[in-house]
Every structure is written in structure tokens, then in C-alpha cells.
Amino acid sequence: MEYVVIGVVVTVLLVGVAVFLVVPGRRQDQSETDTTGRPGVDHSPGVDDDTTPPVEQRRRSVSDVPLPDTDIDDAVLDEMVSVPVERPEPAEGRLVRLRSRLAKSQSTLGRGLLSLLSRDRLDDDTWEEIEDTLLSADLGVEPTQELVERLRTRARVESLADAEQARSILREELVALVGADMDRRVRTDRHVSENRPAVVLVVGVNGTGKTTTVGKLARVLVAEDRDVVLAAADTFRAAAVDQLTTWGERVGVPTVRGDEGADPASVAFDAVKTGIESEADVVLVDTAGRLQTKANLMDELGKIKRVIERHGPVDEVLLVLDATTGQNGMAQARVFGEVVDVTGIVLTKLDGTAKGGIVVAVQRELGVPVKMVGLGEGADDLAPFDAEEFVDGLLE
Numbered sequence: 001m002e003y004v005v006i007g008v009v010v011t012v013l014l015v016g017v018a019v020f021l022v023v024p025g026r027r028q029d030q031s032e033t034d035t036t037g038r039p040g041v042d043h044s045p046g047v048d049d050d051t052t053p054p055v056e057q058r059r060r061s062v063s064d065v066p067l068p069d070t071d072i073d074d075a076v077l078d079e080m081v082s083v084p085v086e087r088p089e090p091a092e093g094r095l096v097r098l099r100s101r102l103a104k105s106q107s108t109l110g111r112g113l114l115s116l117l118s119r120d121r122l123d124d125d126t127w128e129e130i131e132d133t134l135l136s137a138d139l140g141v142e143p144t145q146e147l148v149e150r151l152r153t154r155a156r157v158e159s160l161a162d163a164e165q166a167r168s169i170l171r172e173e174l175v176a177l178v179g180a181d182m183d184r185r186v187r188t189d190r191h192v193s194e195n196r197p198a199v200v201l202v203v204g205v206n207g208t209g210k211t212t213t214v215g216k217l218a219r220v221l222v223a224e225d226r227d228v229v230l231a232a233a234d235t236f237r238a239a240a241v242d243q244l245t246t247w248g249e250r251v252g253v254p255t256v257r258g259d260e261g262a263d264p265a266s267v268a269f270d271a272v273k274t275g276i277e278s279e280a281d282v283v284l285v286d287t288a289g290r291l292q293t294k295a296n297l298m299d300e301l302g303k304i305k306r307v308i309e310r311h312g313p314v315d316e317v318l319l320v321l322d323a324t325t326g327q328n329g330m331a332q333a334r335v336f337g338e339v340v341d342v343t344g345i346v347l348t349k350l351d352g353t354a355k356g357g358i359v360v361a362v363q364r365e366l367g368v369p370v371k372m373v374g375l376g377e378g379a380d381d382l383a384p385f386d387a388e389e390f391v392d393g394l395l396e
């Protein structure tokens with residue numbers, strides 16, 4: 001009897017434990033399958049609502065996927081990822097191609113002068129208008145007076161009644177003023193007997209188009225089959241260094257660069273050394289112009305030049321000026337002219353200004369010729385300067 005009672009008690013206890021364990025599980029199963037009751041929508045949110053498992057139950061696993069074997073040659077792969085080298089346009093005849101841009105930007109100067117000179121009566125008022133036209137094209141006071149004087153004399157002697165004759169006299173006088181017989185070649189010939197490349201130092205205020213000019217000049221030289229090395233001595237701005245490197249890469253020309261903030265003189269020195277070792281024809285050195293004082297500028301450019309000259313003399317110091325800055329550009333020319341021996345001028349952005357007279361003004365100021373002009377943002381929009389082509393562009 002005693003055993004029967006114990007057996008009943010044990011059985012009751014086991015059933016109780018089983019019910020206790022099974023019922024909550026069933027409750028949960030119900031809530032899992034219950035798709036109609038949405039907490040906060042179909043009924044008030046309650047405890048455990050947010051324990052509902054998320055709808056997305058699928059698990060993703062990570063597994064290794066073998067790649068197919070490639071039998072592409074390394075050289076072919078290199079070619080696939082490398083940038084194709086461009087073949088720049090030859091420099092010859094570029095100014096002719098770009099003449100229409102010059103004509104467009106300088107129409108006030110050229111056509112304005114022509115129509116004034118072709119008037120039936122060239123009275124004092126007309127001469128004054130001619131003078132104003134020349135002055136507003138940034139020709140400068142002295143050259144303007146000289147030109148007007150010469151035109152007045154010729155008008156008295158030769159009669160300018162005929163438009164064609166007026167044109168030819170104006171052309172002659174403008175060519176003489178711009179200087180047809182100046183030596184405008186950029187000295188980029190390798191010094192064969194000394195076994196070293198020519199060195200061109202490019203200076204100017206930042207933003208004038210200096211880095212772009214170095215890149216475009218490299219293209220002019222590559223088109224002439226010259227071996228070029230670029231020196232990114234504008235270490236002040238990392239972007240300028242990258243910009244120059246890209247110009248070089250496009251035409252397969254190496255760029256020597258230092259770390260950001262490196263000594264520009266040492267970058268220039270290394271670049272010339274590289275040029276000597278690789279038997280390059282010419283090294284083009286881009287410099288920084290963002291210097292606070294004239295003394296600073298003098299120190300930096302002076303040092304770069306001195307350090308380069310341990311390898312041999314610098315052949316050319318090109319000053320890059322933005323033609324659109326007018327008198328500001330003239331002031332820059334003055335400062336650079338005092339700091340370093342400028343041997344040539346590159347006038348950029350001539351496509352964006354009607355003030356073509358600056359060609360004459362800046363040559364007078366520095367006593368050196370304009371050697372190249374920038375007439376657009378295109379890679380081949382830098383042209384060797386030629387007085388006759390330039391004047392023809394003005395008078396088109």
C-alpha cells in the first residue's frame with residue numbers, strides 16, 4: 001500500500017513537471033505562427049513582443065570560391081592597366097590653328113583699330129579714339145604714343161583712305177612694335193659636349209598656369225622627339241606635384257618629385273641628376289610662386305638656381321604671366337625680373353582677354369621676348385610665339 005501511494009505521488013509530480021515544461025513552448029509556437037496579430041497594430045504592444053524572431057532567418061556562410069587559373073602574360077597585364085601614351089601635336093603651325101581664338105578675343109583691338117583708321121577723315125578725335133583703343137588693350141602709355149605717332153606720320157605721307165592700305169600699314173607698324181626680329185627660341189638643346197641636358201626653370205605666381213605650361217611644354221618637346229624629365233619643385237602644394245606627374249605620364253615622361261614640403265632645391269637637383277644619368281635632352285623645373293615676400297622669393301628661386309648650377313648653368317628662365325591680370329601681371333613681372341634673370345615670357349590665357357597689348361608692354365618692362373603663348377585649356381593649346389602670326393590674328 002505504501003508503495004502504491006509513493007508511485008501515485010511520483011507520477012503526479014512527473015506529470016506536473018511535464019506540463020510546466022511543455023506549455024510555455026507551445027505558447028511560443030503559437031506566437032511564431034501567429035501572423036495576424038501585429039504588436040502596436042492589431043493589439044497593444046506587450047512584454048516579449050520584440051523577442052519575436054526576425055522575418056529574415058536565412059543565414060549566409062562564408063566559403064572559399066576558387067578562381068580560374070589565368071594564363072595572361074605579365075607584360076600583357078601591364079599594358080591592360082597602364083595609361084596609353086599620347087602623341088602630342090607638333091608645335092609647328094600651332095599659332096595658325098589657334099589664330100581664330102586670338103582673333104575672337106582681340107576683335108576689339110584689331111577690328112576696332114582698322115575701322116578707325118579707315119575713316120574718311122582722320123581728325124584729332126579719331127586719333128584720340130585710336131589711342132584709347134590701344135591703351136585699353138594694355139599696350140602701355142609709351143608704346144601707344146610711339147605707335148600713334150608713326151601712324152600719324154604715315155597717314156600724312158601715304159594717305160590711308162583705302163582700307164586695304166590702312167590694314168597693311170597698321171600690320172607693318174604692329175609687327176615692328178611687337179618685334180619681328182627677336183630671338184624667341186626656347187633653349188632646350190642638350191649640351192652634347194658636356195654630356196648634360198638643357199635646364200629650363202619655370203617661375204611665376206601660382207594660378208598663372210605655371211604647372212599647366214610645364215606640362216604643355218613637355219608635350220611640345222616630346223612631339224619633337226626630345227627626351228624630357230620633369231622636376232616637381234613646387235613642393236608647397238601636393239596637388240601641383242600630382243598634376244605635373246599626370247602631365248608627364250600622358251606623354252611617357254618621368255617626373256622627379258620629393259615628399260610634400262621637401263626642399264624644392266633638392267628636388268630640382270635630383271631631377272637634373274636623373275636627366276644627366278638618363279641622357280635626357282631637357283629638364284623642365286616647375287617651381288612654387290606662393291611666397292609672401294620678395295625676400296622669400298629671392299631666397300627660394302636663388303637657392304634652386306644655385307643648387308641646379310652645381311651641374312651646369314640654367315639655360316632658360318621662363319616667367320609665366322596670366323594675360324588676363326593686366327596691371328597686376330605687370331607688377332608680378334617687375335618683381336620676378338628683379339629676383340631672377342628672366343630669359344623669356346610665357347603669356348597664358350590670351351584666349352580669355354581682349355588685352356593683347358600686354359605682349360608689347362611686358363617685353364618692354366623686362367627687356368626679354370614673349371616666347372610662348374597659351375590660347376586655351378587644351379593639352380596642345382600652347383604655341384611658340386611669332387610676331388607676324390600674332391598680328392595677323394589681331395587683324396583677322
Ligand SMILES: Nc1nc2c(ncn2[C@@H]2O[C@H](COP(=O)(O)OP(=O)(O)OP(=O)(O)O)[C@@H](O)[C@H]2O)c(=O)[nH]1
Pocket residue numbers: 204205206207208209210211212213234237240243287288289348349350351352373374375376377381
Ligand atoms: N583658358 C586658358 N586657361 C589656361 C591656360 N593656361 C592655363 N590655364 C588654366 O589655368 C588654371 C591654372 O593653371 P595651373 O597650371 O594649375 O596654375 P599654376 O600657376 O601652376 O598653379 P600651381 O599648380 O598652384 O602652381 C588651370 O585651370 C589651367 O587649365 C590658357 O592658356 N588658357
